[in-house]
Amino acid sequence: MRKFIIFLFVSLIVLEGTLGAREISGTDFVRNINILFLREDYRQLIDEADKGLRRYRLSRKEKNEILYLEGLSCIKTGNCKRARDIFNEILQTGRDGYREKAYIGIADSYFYAKESDKARQAYEEILKRFPESDRLNYIYKNLEAASGGRLTREGPTYYIVQLGAFRSLRNAKKLTGRLARKKFEYYIQKTAKNGRTLYRVRAGKFSNKSYAMRLYGKLKKKGFPAKVIIE
DSSP states (O other): OHHHHHHHHHHHHHHHHHHHHHHHTOHHHHHHHHHHHHTTOHHHHHHHHHHHHHHSOOOHHHHHHHHHHHHHHHHHTTOHHHHHHHHHHHHTTOSSTTHHHHHHHHHHHHHHTTOHHHHHHHHHHHHHHOTTOTTHHHHHHHHHHHTTTOSOOOSSSOEEEEEEEESOHHHHHHHHHHHHHTTOOOEEEEEEETTEEEEEEEEEEESSHHHHHHHHHHHHHTTOOOEEEEO
């Protein structure tokens, strides 16, 4: 009986150690940080991220995911300098899926801090580093805003990248579903023409024609029936 009790006690210690090792993997920690971000609880996320990064053994990908969400949260709470430090820490870890996101995060940190010249330079650097970025529309939009509308205008007001116009919202959403799967940003514009409702699927609106043509080229390369129209 005594031997059996000792055996149980040792087994519990081993089991506890196993559970502890599993906890150290950081799976629950990473999931909880994502939940805090979705809840927009940015200050709590920053606090938990700082504690967890010291406590848990994480893979490089897990650590960069946490740092990225912490950096975004710092921007949301107005601490743009700290956000830049965090994004630069991601860049020091080498190449992975968060490298481009970190560069965009740095540019955004200048943009939201209203440091327009630095933001413009940072966005232009992203376009050089990642000419095939899935976020071209977002980058161009912020680049234009950071430039204070001083970009060269060629002709009429805006250049629109449009992929289709549908009488059925359902058909428009079929196309946007394809765009989403390819990670393109898009929007649907509801309008009326000849007394009928139309749903226009668009991927960008620019005051600079070259930006529109660049996005147009990428969409065509991926097989989408894009065209550039002027409004």
